Amino acid sequence: MKALRKFLDKQKPHFEKGGKFEKLHSTFDSVETLLFVPDKVTFAGSHIRDAIDMKRTMIVVFISLVPALLFGMWNIGNLHFLSIGHPADLWTSFFYGFLKMLPLLIVSYAVGLGIEIIFAQIKGHEVNEGFFVSGLLIPMIIPPETPLWQVAVAVAFAVIFGKEVFGGTGMNIVNPALTARAFLFFAYPGDMSGDKVWIAEKLDGYSGATPLGDALVGNFDNLPSPYDMFMGFIPGSNGETSVLMILIGAVILLVTGVGNWRIMLSVFAGGIVMALLFNLWGANEYMELPAYYHLLMGGFAFGAVFMATDPVTATQTTRGMYIYGFLIGVIAILIRVFNPAYPEGVMLAILLMNVFAPLIDHYVIESNINKRLKRMKTLVTNS
Amino acid sequence: MSTSYLIKKGLDIKLLGDSEKTIVEYAAKRFAIKPTDFLGVFPKMMVAEGEVVKAGQPLFYDKNRSKIIFTSPVSGTVESIKRGAKRKLLEVIIKANDTQDTVAFDVPKSGELTREVIIEQLLASGLWPMIRQRPYSVIANPAEKPKTIIIPAFDSAPLAPDYDLIVHGHGDEFQAGLDVIKKLTDGIVHLNVHATLTTSKVFLNSKQVQVNTFSGPHPVGNVSVQLSKLNPMNKGDIVWYLYPQDVLSIGRFFMTGKPDFKRVVALAGSEVLKPVYYKTAVGACIDGLIKGNVSKGENRYISGNVLTGEKIEADGFLGFYDSLITVIPEGNYAEFFGWLLPGLKKFSFSKTFLSWMFPNRKYRLDTNLHGGHRSLVMTGKYEQVFPFDIYPMALLKAIMIEDIDAMENLGIYEIDAEDFALCEVIDTSKTEMQSIVRKGLELMRQEMS
Numbered sequence: 160m161k162a163l164r165k166f167l168d169k170q171k172p173h174f175e176k177g178g179k180f181e182k183l184h185s186t187f188d189s190v191e192t193l194l195f196v197p198d199k200v201t202f203a204g205s206h207i208r209d210a211i212d213m214k215r216t217m218i219v220v221f222i223s224l225v226p227a228l229l230f231g232m233w234n235i236g237n238l239h240f241l242s243i244g245h246p247a248d249l250w251t252s253f254f255y256g257f258l259k260m261l262p263l264l265i266v267s268y269a270v271g272l273g274i275e276i277i278f279a280q281i282k283g284h285e286v287n288e289g290f291f292v293s294g295l296l297i298p299m300i301i302p303p304e305t306p307l308w309q310v311a312v313a314v315a316f317a318v319i320f321g322k323e324v325f326g327g328t329g330m331n332i333v334n335p336a337l338t339a340r341a342f343l344f345f346a347y348p349g350d351m352s353g354d355k356v357w358i359a360e361k362l363d364g365y366s367g368a369t370p371l372g373d374a375l376v377g378n379f380d381n382l383p384s385p386y387d388m389f390m391g392f393i394p395g396s397n398g399e400t401s402v403l404m405i406l407i408g409a410v411i412l413l414v415t416g417v418g419n420w421r422i423m424l425s426v427f428a429g430g431i432v433m434a435l436l437f438n439l440w441g442a443n444e445y446m447e448l449p450a451y452y453h454l455l456m457g458g459f460a461f462g463a464v465f466m467a468t469d470p471v472t473a474t475q476t477t478r479g480m481y482i483y484g485f486l487i488g489v490i491a492i493l494i495r496v497f498n499p500a501y502p503e504g505v506m507l508a509i510l511l512m513n514v515f516a517p518l519i520d521h522y523v524i525e526s527n528i529n530k531r532l533k534r535m536k537t538l539v540t541n542s
Numbered sequence: 543m544s545t546s547y548l549i550k551k552g553l554d555i556k557l558l559g560d561s562e563k564t565i566v567e568y569a570a571k572r573f574a575i576k577p578t579d580f581l582g583v584f585p586k587m588m589v590a591e592g593e594v595v596k597a598g599q600p601l602f603y604d605k606n607r608s609k610i611i612f613t614s615p616v617s618g619t620v621e622s623i624k625r626g627a628k629r630k631l632l633e634v635i636i637k638a639n640d641t642q643d644t645v646a647f648d649v650p651k652s653g654e655l656t657r658e659v660i661i662e663q664l665l666a667s668g669l670w671p672m673i674r675q676r677p678y679s680v681i682a683n684p685a686e687k688p689k690t691i692i693i694p695a696f697d698s699a700p701l702a703p704d705y706d707l708i709v710h711g712h713g714d715e716f717q718a719g720l721d722v723i724k725k726l727t728d729g730i731v732h733l734n735v736h737a738t739l740t741t742s743k744v745f746l747n748s749k750q751v752q753v754n755t756f757s758g759p760h761p762v763g764n765v766s767v768q769l770s771k772l773n774p775m776n777k778g779d780i781v782w783y784l785y786p787q788d789v790l791s792i793g794r795f796f797m798t799g800k801p802d803f804k805r806v807v808a809l810a811g812s813e814v815l816k817p818v819y820y821k822t823a824v825g826a827c828i829d830g831l832i833k834g835n836v837s838k839g840e841n842r843y844i845s846g847n848v849l850t851g852e853k854i855e856a857d858g859f860l861g862f863y864d865s866l867i868t869v870i871p872e873g874n875y876a877e878f879f880g881w882l883l884p885g886l887k888k889f890s891f892s893k894t895f896l897s898w899m900f901p902n903r904k905y906r907l908d909t910n911l912h913g914g915h916r917s918l919v920m921t922g923k924y925e926q927v928f929p930f931d932i933y934p935m936a937l938l939k940a941i942m943i944e945d946i947d948a949m950e951n952l953g954i955y956e957i958d959a960e961d962f963a964l965c966e967v968i969d970t971s972k973t974e975m976q977s978i979v980r981k982g983l984e985l986m987r988q989e990m991s
Contacts, residue, residue, distance in 0.1 A: 160878045192914060196880030200873050200909040204976035206848045207555070207870065209968045210888035210895055212913025214881035216920060216970050219894050285914045329917025329971070415894045419922055475921040475935055524936050528951040535776045 167191055185279040189286040217288040219417045223408035224295055224465065230404045231397030232256030235303045235359055238394055242361035256303070259359050260397060263298035266307045270314040271297075278323045289328030289335070289471075290318065296336035296465065299398030300458065300506075301343060302356040309347055313339040333513040334472045337506055344506070352502065357394035369395050371457040371495065371502040379444055388455040399461040402454070409464040418468045421480040426463035429488020430454055437496055445496050453492050462491070462505035472513040476523040483519055487512045546737060547771040549758030551929040553891055553964050555700045556904045557848065558812040559869075563707050565806060565819040570826035573616050574633040574859035575601055579852075580671060581980075582606070582680045582987060585631045593620045598645035598667055598801035601634050610681055613668025615803035615824040617643040633859065636825075649799040652718070657725050664792065667801035671862065672788035673726075676765065676781045677955040678987045688782040690729040690773055693720075695745045695786055696736040696756075698763030699847035703808035703865045705786045706742035707819065712790055713744040719793030724750040726782070734768045745786075760849075761929065766961050770930055775956045787865055807860060811844075811869035812906040813837045822860075828867055829857040840872040842909050849963035850976070873910025880912070891927070891968040916971035927964035930957060934965055938975060941982030946989055949982055959983065 173180045174187035191197075192214075201208060236252030236259075247255070271290045279286040297314060321338035322331040344351045354368035361367050366381070370393060373381040383393050391401025398405075412418025434450035441447050453459060467473060467487050474483040487508045494504025501507065577585040584605040589595060595614045603611040616638045624633040647667055650659055661684045664670040675682040682688070695705055709716055724731050730752050735745050737757035746753065754772060756762050765783045769775060787805055794802035803824040810817045813836045820831060828843065844851035845861040848868050852861055860867065885895030889905045897903065924934040932953040940948035959976040966975040 164876060164878070195876035195878055196910075196912060197914060198874045198876040199911040199914070200842075201911055202853075204850075204974050205963050205966045206842060206844055206851065206853070206868075206909050207557075207889075207907040207967060208910070208912050208972065209892070209970075210880075210885060210890045210912045211892045211968070211970050212881060212972065213916045213919065213970055214913065215894050216892075218882060285916070287916060289919070327917065329919045416892050416923075417894060421922075470921040471919055473921070476933060477922065477925065480922070520936075524933055524952070527931065527933060527953075530931070531776075531951065531953060534774060538776055 164195065167194070182280065185276050185286055189276060189279070192285065213288045214291075216417055217291045219411065219415050220292045220465075221295060223411035223418070224292070224299065224398065226407045227398045227401060227404040227461070228260075228295070228299060229253075230391060230401045231299065231399075232260050234391060234400055235259050235397060237392070238358045238367075239360055242358050242365040242367065244362070255359075256397075259303045260298060262307055263301070263303075263305065263310055264295070266310045267297045267314050268294040270311045271318050274315060274318045274323070278327065282327070284327075287328035289322070293317070293336045293339075296398075297339045300336065300340050300396045300461070302351060303359045303397060304356060305343065305350060309343060309350065313342045313346075316342045329471055331471055332517075333510055334466055334469050337466055337510050337513075340506055341510060357396075367394050369393065369457065369502070370452075374445055374448065374456070374495075375499075375502040377444060379448070382452070385452065385455060388452070396458065398465075399458040402460045405460045405464050412464065412468070418464065419470070419473070419480060421477065422468045422473055422484040423463050425481045425484030426467050426488045426491075427454060429485035429490075430459060430463075430492050431488070432485075433489045433492040437492070453495070457495070457503045458505045459491060462509055463488070466505075466509050467512075472516060474516045474519050474523075476520050479516070479519040479523045482523075483512055483516055486515075546755035546757070547768075549756065549762040549767060549771075549929045551926055552698075552759035552761055553927045553968070554698070554759045555848075555889070555907075555967070556902070557700045557870075558904045558906045559810050559814055559817050560701055561703070561808040561810045561817040561819055563704065563819070565707070565821055568807075568820035568822045568826070568831060570638065570822050570828075570830055572621065572635055572637055572827040572859075573614075573618070573823060573825040574635045574827070575612055575615065575825050576633050576859060576861065577602065577612070577631045579862040580604075580612075580681055581678065582984070583610070585612070587623060587631070587634075589620050589634075591620050591623055594618070594639075595620060595636065596643040596645050597803065598647075600668065601636075602631070604681075607681075607683070609665050609684060610670060611665065611668055612671060613645075613801060617641055635859075644800045647795070647799045647801070649796055652721060652796065655722065655725060655796070660722055660725055660796075663795070667795055669788075669792055669795055669801055672791060673782050673784050674863075676769065676775060676783065676958070677779075678983050679958050680987065682782045683780075686780050688727050688729065688780045690781055691723060691727050691731045692765055692768060692772070692781060692783040693723075693731065693733045693751070693786065693789060694763050694765060694768060694783070695733055696740050696763050697847075697865075698736075698760040699849055700760070701808070701810040701866065701868055702763070702847060703806070703810075703819070704739075706740060706745070708806045708865070709742060709744045709786055709790065713747075715790050715793035715797060716744050716786070717749060717793070718797050719789035719791070720748055720750050722792055722796050723784070723789065732768070732772055734772075736763075758929075761961060761964060764958070764961055766957050767929055770956060777950060777955055779955070785863070785865070805860070805865060807864070808866045809835075809869070810866060811848075813839075813841050813869040813871055824860065824862055826860045827857060828854070828860060831867065832856060832869065836869050837871075840874070842870050842872050844868040844870070848907070849967065850960045871906070871908040873908030875910070877910075892923070911972055913970075913972050915973070918971050918973060920970045923968060923970075924965040927968060928961070930961070932956065934962065938962075938973075938978060941978050941985075944982075944985060946986065949986060954979075954982060954986055 233253040236255030240247040317339035321335040358367040434453040437446040490508035491504040585602040618638040621635045621637040673682040733751040846864045888895040937952040959980040962975040
């Protein structure tokens with residue numbers, strides 16, 4: 160540890176301005192700060208600071224994603240072996256899924272971090288930790304057999320046009336991981352939807368439709384049991400299938416205070432309210448689907464817990480969070496049930512509300528301003 | 543009439559090294575008045591190096607408001623006039639002598655004191671700068687009449703001095719001070735005490751004032767928090783404020799005719815071996831206090847508390863407005879995988895470190911920044927330690943882009959830089975919020991004048 164510190168200190172001058180590896184400063188810096196929390200001290204303002212930093216925040220989100228990631232790996236393998244008619248044991252299934260996910264993860268991180276480091280170098284700031292989470296999220300929300308080149312293109316698009324053009328982490332308007340997902344969805348729809356893509360290397364005869372896919376075409380008899388959907392023994396993207404694992408992640412986020420409970424709660428509330436309204440209406444079979452099914456199917460839980468709560472793209476005011484979350488829930492179910500082209504509405508609902516989040520905040524803050532002006536006015540009229 | 547107010551949002555940071563409740567005499571050899579303590583003051587020297595001065599004799603005045611003068615807290619010789627970059631005046635250092643000569647003022651009897659006379663005397667004696675105003679936290683303008691005057695009688699900051707102890711036995715002087723201050727406003731003088739921590743009769747039995755009771759976590763002791771409950775600031779409002787020791791100084795001055803700059807200062811912090819209170823005067827050099835009284839290793843000396851205080855050297859001077867010297871360790875070390883460890887002993891407002899399981903732990907915190915600067919990412923956290931009906935993020939951003947209208951609309955008149963101290967502490971992105979707010983207030987002040 161000390162030797163490592165010494166080594167870093169010795170190499171550091173080469174990466175500073177004027178050193179021979181000046182162009183790799185951001186790369187060196189990101190590695191150095193990864194290994195050691197910097198020795199910087201306070202110079203203005205408060206002399207003491209909270210131990211939390213962006214890395215700590217992001218590692219908590221990362222950890223909260225791990226249960227869903229690991230389960231998803233097993234599920235990929237399990238479904239594959241089921242589809243070919245040779246069920247395998249836990250470790251064989253897991254290892255199969257692991258090997259399917261690994262290239263996706265490597266490509267996602269390599270492309271995303273590479274671009275981040277280049278931008279940090281050009282702009283002269285430290286590498287932001289945002290992609291630490293985005294890089295994991297992207298492979299978790301796409302079909303397991305997405306071609307790697309498509310992943311690379313989508314990640315590059317998301318990082319450059321979803322984030323860096325706005326000024327990097329903290330400045331972006333829409334969620335980068337969902338931007339990548341949306342890019343893939345609209346650019347390569349054939350590889351992103353239908354009943355072929357959700358189970359890796361399956362036999363053609365085996366049905367690989369997700370519950371949402373079945374629901375879209377009216378195949379309601381084919382829907383798995385609520386238990387299977389809750390546990391996640393269903394086809395789908397790696398991270399989204401198991402509501403149980405997502406809830407474990409949600410507990411981690413909520414206990415540590417990293418995730419916002421207001422947003423999570425209101426997304427679920429919005430979803431269930433909309434689904435119940437459809438139940439009342441009951442114009443077709445999809446509308447009559449029990450409301451709680453909607454919370455178990457597709458990416459609803461995953462979106463509510465990990466996507467809608469992204470603090471950068473969500474609303475920032477307390478009252479705004481309730482409105483934002485609720486509308487995501489409502490719109491997600493609305494798209495699911497009404498739109499014939501898109502089986503899943505969560506992605507679009509969150510992206511749409513990302514765009515509207517500043518507007519919601521604007522009106523919430525405006526009401527605060529009006530309150531202040533009104534107080535002033537009563538004072539003037541009274542005196 | 544007394545009312546009590548409860549503040550719910552905030553954070554008490556528990557630090558090691560609270561001062562023992564005993565007061566020790568401390569005769570400092572050198573004193574300094576630091577023009578940098580006075581926001582917006584443009585100092586013009588009135589004495590030269592080597593000149594002999596009495597306590598209460600003018601040292602410099604404010605070029606912008608020439609009636610406001612700053613006087614020597616002790617009698618002695620002007621040892622040096624320290625200047626920084628661009629000849630900015632930093633410190634006027636007085637070497638104390640033993641004679642204790644004080645300029646005598648002809649103070650009228652209390653019955654004959656009018657507002658004009660009081661202001662004139664306070665200005666001439668150099669006690670006037672003790673009275674500051676909101677908004678902007680600059681020295682009060684003697685030509686204005688404040689809507690109300692606020693005196694916080696307790697300090698809620700980490701390791702804060704106990705004013706109960708400081709005023710103990712000085713009831714007459716305190717009341718004399720209040721009598722004078724009451725004449726400065728047509729409105730109410732608010733004396734704000736803590737619901738449980740304030741027990742001193744000096745405060746609780748004060749006359750001429752309205753005693754209000756406050757409780758809750760820090761920043762409940764801040765002027766802006768109390769003001770937001772008592773009398774929300776509107777555009778154009780002027781409120782004056784001062785602290786118990788200033789009231790004592792003013793009281794003594796009008797009782798004796800001699801300008802009084804006595805201060806009781808708490809020495810606190812994890813690195814102090816014997817933390818006690820010291821009786822000295824405004825601007826005392828701290829070298830005698832800390833010599834042999836702090837642990838070895840690199841330390842940070844702070845005039846004031848760890849949230850809002852000023853960094854000073856080991857032979858630096860107590861700030862004009864401060865009643866506390868805090869000593870904590872410097873944190874210039876690199877921590878191996880510090881962001882990944884469970885963090886049983888790390889202080890954090892968040893629950894991302896396991897230390898949250900020990901809510902009563904007292905911490906030995908150092909000055910490490912614990913991370914690098916980032917854009918503002920986390921939301922919804924600042925509000926938990928910011929007990930105002932103000933959106934802190936929106937206000938900060940308005941200040942960053944220097945949008946005067948937005949700043950005004952979002953409530954900049956109602957706050958001070960110190961109110962953002964806790965937001966700054968818990969901030970994931972390590973943004974220097976107090977500096978930003980200070981700049982914003984300064985911009986507003988210039989825009990409005």
